[in-house]
Amino acid sequence: xxxxxxxxxxxxxxxxxxxxxxxxxxxxxxxxxxxxxxxxxxxxxxxxxxxxxxxxxxxxxxxxxxxxxxxxxxxxxxxxxxxxxxxxxxxxxxxxxxxxxxxxxxxxxxxxxxxxxxxxxxxxxxxxxxxxxxxxxxxxxxxxxxxxxxxxxxxxxxxxxxxxxxxxxxxxxxxxxxxxxxxxxxxxxxxxxxxxxxxxxxxxxxxxxxxxxxxxxxxxxxxxxxxxxxxxxxxxxxxxxxxxxxxxxxxxxxxxxxxxxxxxxxxxxxxxxxxxxxxxxxxxxxxxxxxxxxxxxxxxxxxxxxxxxxxxxxxxxxxxxxxxxxxxxxxxxxxxxxxxxxxxxxxxxx
Numbered sequence: 001x002x003x004x005x006x007x008x009x010x011x012x013x014x015x016x017x018x019x020x021x022x023x024x025x026x027x028x029x030x031x032x033x034x035x036x037x038x039x040x041x042x043x044x045x046x047x048x049x050x051x052x053x054x055x056x057x058x059x060x061x062x063x064x065x066x067x068x069x070x071x072x073x074x075x076x077x078x079x080x081x082x083x084x085x086x087x088x089x090x091x092x093x094x095x096x097x098x099x100x101x102x103x104x105x106x107x108x109x110x111x112x113x114x115x116x117x118x119x120x121x122x123x124x125x126x127x128x129x130x131x132x133x134x135x136x137x138x139x140x141x142x143x144x145x146x147x148x149x150x151x152x153x154x155x156x157x158x159x160x161x162x163x164x165x166x167x168x169x170x171x172x173x174x175x176x177x178x179x180x181x182x183x184x185x186x187x188x189x190x191x192x193x194x195x196x197x198x199x200x201x202x203x204x205x206x207x208x209x210x211x212x213x214x215x216x217x218x219x220x221x222x223x224x225x226x227x228x229x230x231x232x233x234x235x236x237x238x239x240x241x242x243x244x245x246x247x248x249x250x251x252x253x254x255x256x257x258x259x260x261x262x263x264x265x266x267x268x269x270x271x272x273x274x275x276x277x278x279x280x281x282x283x284x285x286x287x288x289x290x291x292x293x294x295x296x297x298x299x300x301x302x303x304x305x306x307x308x309x310x311x312x313x314x315x316x317x318x319x320x321x322x323x324x325x326x327x328x329x330x331x332x333x334x335x336x337x338x339x340x341x342x343x344x345x346x347x348x349x350x
Contacts, residue, residue, distance in 0.1 A: 010337050014330045019096070021326050026095050029315050038073055040105035040316075043117065045072045104320035109312045110305075113204050119320040122305065125204075127324070130301035133217055134290070137224040138282050144225070145232025146268075146275065152233065153240025154263050161237065168234035176227050180296040183223045194219040198297040220297040235278060239271040246270075273339075280336030 046069060049056050059065040077083055084091055098105070104119035112122045152164040188196040198220050200212035243249070244267055252262045294303035302321060309317040 007338070010334055014334050018326060018330055022096055022099055022323060023092070025319055025322055026092055026099075029319060032315050035108075035315075038077070039108060041073050041076050042069060043106045045069050045076075099319065099323050104323075105316045107309075107317050108314045110308060110314050110317055119316045122317060123302075123320055123324055126300060126302050126305045129213070129299065130294075130303065132213075133220060133299060133301060134224070135283060137221050137228065138279075140221075140225050141228040141232050142279050142282065144229040146236050148229070149233040149236025150240055150263055150268055153237040154244055154259065154267070156241055156244075164230070164233050164237055168230035171227050171230040174227065175292075176223065176290065177292045177296045179227055180220065180223050180293060183219055184297075187219060198299040217299075220293065220299055223297075224293070232278075236271070236275060239274055240267060243267045243270050276339045277336045280332045280339070283332055 049065075049069075059068065074083075086092075102120055104123075106117040107119050107122060110122060111117050112125045114121075114125075116122070148160075148164055152158070152161040155161055184196050187193045195216055198216045200209060200216050202209055202212055206212075240263075249262060249267060252266060253259075291303045291307045293299070294301050295307055298304070302325065305317065306321060308314075309321065
């Protein structure tokens with residue numbers, strides 16, 4: 001299979017998965033679609049009234065205003081075909097189309113820091129913060145884990161190998177939220193090195209907000225890295241143990257090539273395909289944040305947004321966040337597939 005055909009096949013499969021996920025999400029919340037649509041149209045109608053001062057001043061009282069808004073809602077719903085049941089093909093098709101073009105409508109309860117109820121603006125506000133924290137942590141974890149895991153895998157049953165395996169088992173046994181609470185108690189209350197809340201108290205529009213956000217990020221970042229790099233090192237260690245037993249490694253040792261060159265020049269390169277796959281999946285998973293971790297540290301990212309949206313059943317936010325994170329996840333899988341095919345030609349020619 002050529003690289004172009006491999007590329008086209010993967011795109012088609014992942015796009016089909018995205019549509020299937022979107023369709024199932026709409027079916028799960030379908031009975032509430034009328035409420036979501038009506039709210040979005042009502043906000044749009046009221047915004048048009050506010051912008052048109054002549055129209056706003058033409059109403060005698062709030063009763064006449066409410067009647068006008070309701071009439072406009074019903075008329076626009078009929079024009080869009082929203083007067084039919086939510087499970088009709090045109091309703092489901094319209095909902096999928098709007099979500100595909102990133103038109104998520106307006107949140108029912110939640111708002112952004114600037115006061116906007118547009119779901120797209122809320123997600124756009126939270127997503128960069130999650131990327132900043134969890135993607136940074138994932139990159140640091142993977143770099144540390146790769147080097148420690150490679151060193152441990154090159155010498156099975158050595159002290160480094162035993163320490164790596166033991167630390168991976170111990171660190172993965174403790175939940176992040178529990179370690180986070182211990183870290184907050186130790187470094188926020190006992191020694192006052194870092195703030196207990198990861199959300200700065202100043203407004204996002206303040207010039208000092210970004211430095212304050214980076215400072216508040218340090219404690220959750222350290223906690224996530226401390227918990228995560230042991231597991232990463234153990235995975236890389238297991239990949240390397242098998243590769244270091246291959247014939248080409250013994251040949252390189254026999255002709256006098258140094259252990260360091262064999263380890264980082266040849267063995268690690270052969271272990272690259274599975275490592276790249278795990279890294280891509282870890283990066284995509286980090287975009288969703290972690291509900292409990294963000295709740296413990298009060299980090300204003302996608303995880304806490306999910307928690308708040310589920311708590312108040314804000315369906316437009318839940319649907320929008322699910323779509324965005326699913327799209328990122330599928331893109332990361334696509335990139336990992338391409339890298340896997342590039343690093344291992346057997347995948348694209350098989």
